[in-house]
Amino acid sequence: MPTVISKYLDTAAAKYNIRKEHLTRGVVTGVVVLYCLKIGYPYIQSLCKQSVKSETDAKQSSSKVVTEKNGKAICCTSEKKDVNKNNAKNRRRSKLQVLIERIARRIPLINPEFVFQLYRLGKLMVPGIWTAEAGLLFVHTMALATRTFLSIYVASMEGQIVKYIVRQDVTQFALMLLKWLGVAIPATFINSLIRYLENKIALAFRTRLVNYTYGLYFKQHTYYRIANLDGRIENADHRLTDDITAFTSSIAHLYSHITKPLLDCLLIVMALARTNRKMGSSALPGPLLATVVIMLTGQILRAVSPKFGALVAEEANRKGYLRYIHSRIITNAEEIAFYGGEKVEINHLSKAYASLATQMNALFSQRLWYIMLEQFLMKYVWSGTGMIMVSLPILAANKSSKRSSEISADDTPDGGVSERTQYFTTARNLLLSGADAVERLMSSYKEVVELAGYTSRVSDMLDVFEDVSQGKYYRSTVSGSENKSSKNTSVKFQLEFKDGQPIPQGIIHETTDGTLSLLNVPIITPNCDVVCPNLTLKVDHDMHLLITGPNGCGKSSLFRVLSGLWPVYAGDLYKPPITHMFYIPQRPYMPLGSLADQVIYPDTIADMKAKGKTFDDLQQCLELVHLAYIVEREGGWHVVQDWKDVLSGGEKQRMAMARLFYHRPKFALLDECTSAVSIDVESDIYQSVKDAGITLLTITHRPSLWKFHTHLLQFDGEGGWKLESLDSNVRLTLKEEKEKLEAQLADVPSAQDRLKELCKVLGEDSKVLSSE
Numbered sequence: 001m002p003t004v005i006s007k008y009l010d011t012a013a014a015k016y017n018i019r020k021e022h023l024t025r026g027v028v029t030g031v032v033v034l035y036c037l038k039i040g041y042p043y044i045q046s047l048c049k050q051s052v053k054s055e056t057d058a059k060q061s062s063s064k065v066v067t068e069k070n071g072k073a074i075c076c077t078s079e080k081k082d083v084n085k086n087n088a089k090n091r092r093r094s095k096l097q098v099l100i101e102r103i104a105r106r107i108p109l110i111n112p113e114f115v116f117q118l119y120r121l122g123k124l125m126v127p128g129i130w131t132a133e134a135g136l137l138f139v140h141t142m143a144l145a146t147r148t149f150l151s152i153y154v155a156s157m158e159g160q161i162v163k164y165i166v167r168q169d170v171t172q173f174a175l176m177l178l179k180w181l182g183v184a185i186p187a188t189f190i191n192s193l194i195r196y197l198e199n200k201i202a203l204a205f206r207t208r209l210v211n212y213t214y215g216l217y218f219k220q221h222t223y224y225r226i227a228n229l230d231g232r233i234e235n236a237d238h239r240l241t242d243d244i245t246a247f248t249s250s251i252a253h254l255y256s257h258i259t260k261p262l263l264d265c266l267l268i269v270m271a272l273a274r275t276n277r278k279m280g281s282s283a284l285p286g287p288l289l290a291t292v293v294i295m296l297t298g299q300i301l302r303a304v305s306p307k308f309g310a311l312v313a314e315e316a317n318r319k320g321y322l323r324y325i326h327s328r329i330i331t332n333a334e335e336i337a338f339y340g341g342e343k344v345e346i347n348h349l350s351k352a353y354a355s356l357a358t359q360m361n362a363l364f365s366q367r368l369w370y371i372m373l374e375q376f377l378m379k380y381v382w383s384g385t386g387m388i389m390v391s392l393p394i395l396a397a398n399k400s401s402k403r404s405s406e407i408s409a410d411d412t413p414d415g416g417v418s419e420r421t422q423y424f425t426t427a428r429n430l431l432l433s434g435a436d437a438v439e440r441l442m443s444s445y446k447e448v449v450e451l452a453g454y455t456s457r458v459s460d461m462l463d464v465f466e467d468v469s470q471g472k473y474y475r476s477t478v479s480g481s482e483n484k485s486s487k488n489t490s491v492k493f494q495l496e497f498k499d500g501q502p503i504p505q506g507i508i509h510e511t512t513d514g515t516l517s518l519l520n521v522p523i524i525t526p527n528c529d530v531v532c533p534n535l536t537l538k539v540d541h542d543m544h545l546l547i548t549g550p551n552g553c554g555k556s557s558l559f560r561v562l563s564g565l566w567p568v569y570a571g572d573l574y575k576p577p578i579t580h581m582f583y584i585p586q587r588p589y590m591p592l593g594s595l596a597d598q599v600i601y602p603d604t605i606a607d608m609k610a611k612g613k614t615f616d617d618l619q620q621c622l623e624l625v626h627l628a629y630i631v632e633r634e635g636g637w638h639v640v641q642d643w644k645d646v647l648s649g650g651e652k653q654r655m656a657m658a659r660l661f662y663h664r665p666k667f668a669l670l671d672e673c674t675s676a677v678s679i680d681v682e683s684d685i686y687q688s689v690k691d692a693g694i695t696l697l698t699i700t701h702r703p704s705l706w707k708f709h710t711h712l713l714q715f716d717g718e719g720g721w722k723l724e725s726l727d728s729n730v731r732l733t734l735k736e737e738k739e740k741l742e743a744q745l746a747d748v749p750s751a752q753d754r755l756k757e758l759c760k761v762l763g764e765d766s767k768v769l770s771s772e
């Protein structure tokens with residue numbers, strides 16, 4: 001075909017008396033313009049359609065807002081959730097980002113969402129031109145360009161070596177061989193440098209992303225809210241580790257995988273054209289044929305390519321779930337071992353693994369057919385095309401061509417055979433490199449699609465982190481606006497919703513007088529269940545509040561609202577700065593680090609020194625909780641252990657109480673945090689807390705602690721509550737009486753049964769039974 005094209009060009013040039021170069025340039029421009037029109041037509045068409053559509057959308061969305069404002073909020077549907085997510089995303093986009101997305105939407109086969117996400121992550125990874133990352137990219141690009149030039153140079157040297165072999169010129173051959181070996185040293189170094197820089201870039205990108213993500217993750221309790229208030233991300237740990245690593249490695253690899261072949265193609269085409277011209281043949285037909293074949297191959301491969309991005313994203317998702325199950329087993333190993341729960345756990349693990357294996361198998365089988373087609377087109381079709389291209393100048397170069405005959409006659413003693421051999425070897429080598437480059441470009445399409453999967457996971461994670469850190473949550477399990485408040489409370493709370501999600505409308509005020517109070521604050525779970533519709537109370541500094549009520553009535557939830565973990569959906573919450581409140585849970589947390597770190601958590605040793613505290617102060621804290629012996633037993637303050645395992649349950653709870661004496665807050669929120677401590681030690685600790693001037697807010701089921709409190713907040717489990725002053729003696733007497741009656745009444749059913757039996761035996765009635 002190229003020969004035919006070339007002949008037509010020759011004839012046309014001769015017929016119309018136009019120079020052949022001008023004609024070929026004209027033909028190339030025409031082909032390019034036609035191809036651009038082919039690509040551009042759908043773009044122009046969609047542009048027209050979009051402008052009409054956006055007008056209609058604008059009208060529709062304005063009417064939607066009116067409906068949501070006027071109508072009552074209802075449970076969040078998945079469709080509505082998507083609208084919410086898109087709205088949230090659109091709000092985040094700047095005009096420039098929207099423009100990029102629009103441009104990307106116009107280009108066929110490019111997913112605009114992917115381009116937007118990549119642009120956003122790119123800005124995080126390379127924040128500016130004068131950054132280390134930009135410098136690394138520049139050096140990397142230079143190394144890639146150098147490698148390409150060296151490849152071309154080596155290809156031409158190999159051509160010359162073959163020429164001297166054909167000419168039997170031993171001296172020149174030996175010299176060229178030495179030169180070739182000399183070039184091999186920088187060439188191999190550049191190869192190694194490219195790989196080194198690729199890894200450096202991946203690590204630099206990863207560091208940027210990790211730093212940014214960690215910042216978000218720890219902002220406004222996001223790590224807690226992700227797991228408890230928001231339902232969009234299941235395993236944040238997997239996304240923060242594996243997904244970020246996979247994304248940055250993939251993008252760094254793709255950068256060199258795309259940049260180098262592009263450079264290779266450009267420079268090799270130029271070098272081939274020059275070689276062809278040297279041989280007196282037209283520069284057009286070969287590259288034209290190659291372009292047509294490559295474009296056709298590309299279109300076919302794209303048309304049949306499976307959705308690798310979605311497949312890879314799903315695989316990462318399932319990997320994350322498997323890892324989550326593993327980490328649960330490690331965290332709860334002791335409990336599982338005591339229960340002998342191996343069968344249940346292995347069942348969960350096997351299911352998660354089987355689901356991952358199924359997904360991987362699906363990916364492998366999709367790849368099987370795709371790679372087969374890819375190899376056929378790229379290996380065989382391209383090789384055939386390459387052979388035509390290489391032989392073209394030799395076969396078609398008209399022997400009558402002046403230039404060619406001039407070379408043969410004047411420069412070569414062998415009638416041009418060695419020249420043609422040199423050309424053939426150089427062109428073949430260049431073509432092999434070129435084919436390799438195009439193959440890499442084509443195969444990188446698959447990698448781009450896989451990258452899209454990782455990009456979407458990392459980008460979604462950042463979206464969710466940003467939303468959550470700004471107090472925006474999305475949960476599919478929201479149970480609706482219908483409130484579930486107490487049957488016996490007159491005030492029912494109506495939670496307001498927008499876009500299917502509840503709106504926190506409460507106001508948090510920071511107090512300076514050290515008081516803590518709630519005014520009409522409801523306690524609402526992340527599932528929007530109203531456990532207490534309306535709570536009003538004031539805790540003064542000389543007041544010690546005991547909180548009781550049945551399981552699940554909202555005692556711990558009150559602490560979550562006070563600590564700012566759960567939103568305040570209504571009313572006013574007046575509270576001192578968070579440093580004046582210290583929460584101790586039932587299961588104390590033991591951080592990584594030394595013994596001293598356990599006492600001062602969440603302070604560091606530097607914070608401790610800045611506060612002017614010493615190890616003697618820490619020792620005193622431990623003495624107050626009857627744990628002074630631990631320093632000697634464990635070998636000093638600086639010993640690092642896994643304290644979660646080293647300390648017993650009661651010791652861990654006492655250690656948590658020791659933190660209270662170190663921090664000395666105004667308010668201590670104690671959530672059954674001494675349940676494993678013996679009653680006498682517990683009493684000593686509570687007395688010491690009161691002596692330290694700390695106000696107690698205690699959740700406990702132990703009557704032995706009543707005496708340390710002045711007030712009682714009692715939830716009834718149905719949304720109701722009452723606050724009263726607590727006289728522990730009276731209450732203890734009442735409790736004793738209650739327990740006595742309970743003991744007496746416990747025998748009543750069996751006594752009644754016996755009475756029935758006796759009545760039967762005696763054939764008599766009983767006054768007690770008949771009166772029932």
Ligand SMILES: Nc1ncnc2c1ncn2[C@@H]1O[C@H](COP(=O)(O)OP(=O)(O)OP(=O)(O)O)[C@@H](O)[C@H]1O
Binds near residue numbers: 229525531550
């Ligand atoms: N993260 C959460 N997501 C959804 N619902 C929750 C969450 N945490 C707690 N709840 C719900 O909130 C309600 C109150 O829980 P809370 O922990 O406050 O109970 P409690 O009174 O402290 O009970 P207990 O005495 O058993 O500790 C319960 O119905 C519980 O299911």
